[in-house]
Amino acid sequence: MTAQFFASLGGIVISLLLAPLLPGVINRVKARVGGRKGSPLAQLYFDLRRLLGKSPVYPEVTTLFFKAAPVAGVAGAVAALTLLPFGGVRAPAAFPGDFVLLSGLFAMSRFFLILAALDTGSAFEGMGASREAFFSALAEPIFLFCLFILCLQSQQYSLSGMATSMVTDNWMSNTILAFSLFLLLLPENSRIPADDPNTHLELTMIHEVILLDHSGPDLAFLKYAAALKLWIFSLIIAGLVLPVPSTTLFDDNGALGPLGICGLSLHWGMTIATLLGISILVGFVESLMARLRMERVPQILTMSGAFAGLAALALMEAGMTGSPLGILIGLIVISDFCLLGAERLRLCIRLIAGQGMVLGLIPLLTTDSVLSVRIIVAVAVFFAVKAIVLPWFLWRTYKKLPPQAPGAFYLGNTACVLLGLAAFVFSLWLNARLGLAANQLFSQIFPIAFATIFSGLLLIISRRMALAQIFGYLVMENGVYLLGMPMAQESSIWLELSILMDILVAAFVMGIALTHLNRAFDSTDVERFATLKD
């Protein structure tokens, strides 16, 4: 038995012992943000000890599935722990394709848990079972895809590749993937904004409903399994976010490497600190957000899936993403997706301001020649208009309009984001069709520019409010600007000024039109425009 094997067993023991700490940290953060002192950090340990000593009550209608759910939950979670690398140490049960087995183990515990809920014959638990099955059916492909992207970087197609061979060039893909997994952690572990673990109201519950009729040791097993699941998700995110030590902790034979026990304990300490940090972050998210309406929970999953797709594409275009230009282009794509998914106008205005800032910085990076005064002045003017003046103007218009009615969309959020992803994929395909060399600037910017144009068109098509349609128009102008930018290196100043003029005229005209229309008709709903008669 090699040192690495013992270390991995040690990792599993640490996980089993420390997992109940995470829900305690989350509750403590929530209490502190709410101005309360909060329960002790070790509250779940006390709860488990208390529950293990109680005698359970079983409903009369239940069969063995009610009793099998705790067993399946704990066994599945412990088996999943044996597949995960802990802080730079390979998992003891690693094999190619184990990421699929991880998802399968969660599916197994979910299967038994939902059947246990239906076993009680209670309408309330049936509701929880239905919701849990629905959301996890949507989350499963995204989770599998995220895990696969994680394994893609190492050649072993196993989660343990995360322990040894994370390439530092892929930090952008890793960051987006970590964000996607964090968005997935919230519904899968029944945290706000998907589910409220504290209330017992029918409107807000998913996971708590399923546990409602369990008691005694059964409930203890289920709570422990839930804590282990949270630990496992956080461990995956921590593995993505933490840098792998430059010299491996263990050499190829499994013996301790040059860094020794100190290096191992330091890395493990950092991992545990990151896990606690993720719990604190979850606590802040729970405190600062309200729980979403049930029909909007799929939107979190859609955003998570979109970011996972972005991470995959960032991985495949790995040569470019490390550079500053790659970061800025990535930010533009992210802001496109956020705009497609955002409903509130305030958020849209902020995103457009952000996009304008990023666009303003891009010319500084793409010019090969020395930065002449002309270019600096053009960039400054562009920056000022796109990032400051236009958003301010939009904000003023937004303040004057009446509040936006809900349902002011022709296409829902989920459909918009999915179509945006499809448009991005289409742009990539078009780029491949053009057949340019991969390191040319135009070939790097072209797919993003086209995707931005399509996003702008989608925004115009899907929104009913005229102000929201202006956002779409602005986004489309951003895309056109991106498209023209590599071509305009010679006569950059004229192109920039002409584009600026375009935008200014459009914004002023529409702004004036909006103000006048609103005064005349009390509404900027475009459907009402259709009833205009002369």
Add this chain to the structure above:
Amino acid sequence: MQSLFYTILALLLGGAFFSLLAGRTAPVTACVACVGAGLLGLTLSLNLLSGGIPLNASLPLMLPLGDWRFRVDGLSAFFLAPVFLLACISGAILPGRVRCMADESGARLAVARHCACFCLLIAGMVLTLTAADGALFLVSWEIMSIMPFFLISPLDRDVNERNAVWVYLTAARLGVLPLLLLFAGMVSEAGGTSFALFAERDFSQYAGLYFVLALLGFGLKAGLIPLHVWMPEAHSSAPGHIAVLLSGAMLNVGLYGLFRMILLVGPPETWWAYTLMGVGAFSGVTGILLGLVQTDFKRTLAYSSAENMGIISLALGGAFLAGKNNAPTVAVLLLTGVFLHIWNHSLFKSLLFLAANALKEHTHTTLIHRLGGLQKRIPVTGGCFAMASAAIAGIPPLNGFMSELLLYLGFGLGGKAAGNTETMLLFWGAFFILGGIAGMTLFAFVRVYGLAFLGAPRSPDSLKAREPETLFQAAMLLFAVLCASVGLFGPQLLCAITPLADVFARASGFSPESLIEGTALTGTVLHCYALAGIGLVTLCILAALARARLVARNGAVTDTTWACGYSRPTAAMQYTGGSFARTFALLLHPLARTRTQKPKLENFFPEEAKVIVTTPDWPTQAWDHFLFRPVVALAEVTKSLQTGLVNLYILYIFIALVAALTWALGWA
């Protein structure tokens, strides 16, 4: 070997013949014949799969346009194995089933004819799978397709069953047309009907057309959407032993035809891969989505068969795409996953249908909102249904997850190994769609099992449930054991499947040396999965022991629990199938097309009213609207030619005579 094969054929055909003569003892005769043929056939096919040489045989009998030529190679043996296993088991339960049906219907059941058609169905399948001649293939295909017409509704209980039979017959007849065209084309090009001649001939000129015809004809039999319209009707109306054969064996024969045609017609082109992947994705997603909104859970099982066939088609297309992109590991992974999935599907789908029919026999209903609380009444049937539901939902360590593991890994690696962006996007899109289908399958089967078997009984129908007879229970338990243990024997199954995967990979253009790495990877994955399965079972046992000790030490009580404090809870408050699946149906409305009929509220005070929520099968409605109605309209128009007047008929003959004479002597 040859004598064994002839014995099997003689047993089946002889069993059919003697059942017709035997009258009262027909079920026993048919049972002996089918069980014997099944056992002999299993030894034959397993022998061939584990390294035997292909078997060639011929009979010196007359056949129009062809000969009685047989060839049993690896591909045939692979598909024969589940056919013979199911023949054995359904033959064993045949006498019990016939006795139950006779008890129910009295004198209306034609026992001898039923048993004879049963033997002929199995004989037709065996002949189709082993035919080495085009004409023999078509004749045995016809025999196999016609027999369910007699078998699906032996009791002819109500109009739904009759409708099911007619829909099946129409679909079967229409499905033969593409096959006739296909074989006509191939025979005229090759100059003969023998498959050996087809194999030698290079069909590159019309290969695409042959592929499309094969996909239409065999896809209809396999049940790919939108050609699946006969499946929900036929499979849900058929009695237990017939449904097992239809879903576990006959669908596979459709797949066999597709595989055989692709091998014969030549190396697959890229657009074939795209078509297969597109059809597979559409069939998989729509199939399980239509399945999870059904009220009658036997229809859910039928739609789930369409979904599994879709997965197989998706993976086959992916394997051919890997062939075009020079990724041998991916091709081996996907092909092995396809073949494993075909066997796994036969196992768990047969068990599902057996348990469903055992349930329906006494309760006379498979509507979810009339069942409930059955696990306590019929624990063996319920346990087997749960095992099969877990297997089909892809729960480790059972067999369903094993094939899906290989498919996920194959698609993922394919995206990485792809040369261009399109292929990468296709492979990763397929990965994503497979994940979505797996999630929806879990939803569908948790819904079916949980609502029908668990909870409290929703109506008096569910109180009538009884366990079936002992032999039937033994058959179900055998399948359950197979589902549970096949996952642990992956590497052994690999020995049987690797030669087949190699054959297809070579047909895609790979050399044998490049496949070694893929085969090794597949072996490693299956080996580790078997070990993981053992470890998981051990962990479950340990956790169960720990829990049992704690509960025994603390002392458990059985009582009513809080359940949110309803003061007068009734069983009718539980979730029904429609409410469970409502959010899914709303989310994916364009594909599910659920119709809600709400009453018009006219008065001020509440009255009794009904809301009806249905999910009709929209492909059937589409076929009806775009194909059948125009044809009926055209037929109505031509009805005016048939007046009943003899004078007009003689006039028609006169016109025809004059036209023929003019043409023959004037122009020709």
